[in-house]
Amino acid sequence: MTEQDQSNPQVSDYTAVGGGPAIASVVDLFYREVLADPQLVDYFADTDLARLKRHQVALVSQVMGGPVAYEGDDLAAAHAGRGITAEDFGRVVEHLVGALRAHDVPTEIIDRVVGALGATQGDIVSTH
Ligand code: HEM
Structure with missing residues (x-):
């Protein structure tokens, strides 16, 4: 049977939420919200969004224990010199939490993702 026992520690968060397609859908909604946020949109004016989404899906998959390795730029290098404030960072995290909630991801998994990415x-x- 395919039904999953959510208390089973063998099941990664990646598998528990529905794997790659579910995470791609979360990241899609996340960027829709980020790009609709007037405080954030200008940061992405010159960004290749397809590449950004691909890397973000890989990063979120990796922190959720999925069989995917993030191979984008080092995060410090990717964000250097952009003038990103702590408030901007908080808003981005809020949009990520909103996208995870909208996909009915359980709170304890959201807490782990936010803990890993918030760091x-x-x-x-x-x-x-
Ligand atoms: C939880 C916080 C964040 C995470 C995990 C994250 C992660 C990433 C990743 C994985 C990339 C792709 C790097 C690459 O393509 O090699 C990226 C790029 C980028 N991030 Fe973030 N990010 C975060 C917060 C932010 C914030 C707060 C801003 C600005 C408000 C921001 C603006 C950007 C921009 C503009 C790029 C594209 C850089 C380019 O055009 O090459 N990020 N981020």
């Missing part, structure tokens, strides 16, 4: 704040927020 990157020091690499992403510019200090000058």
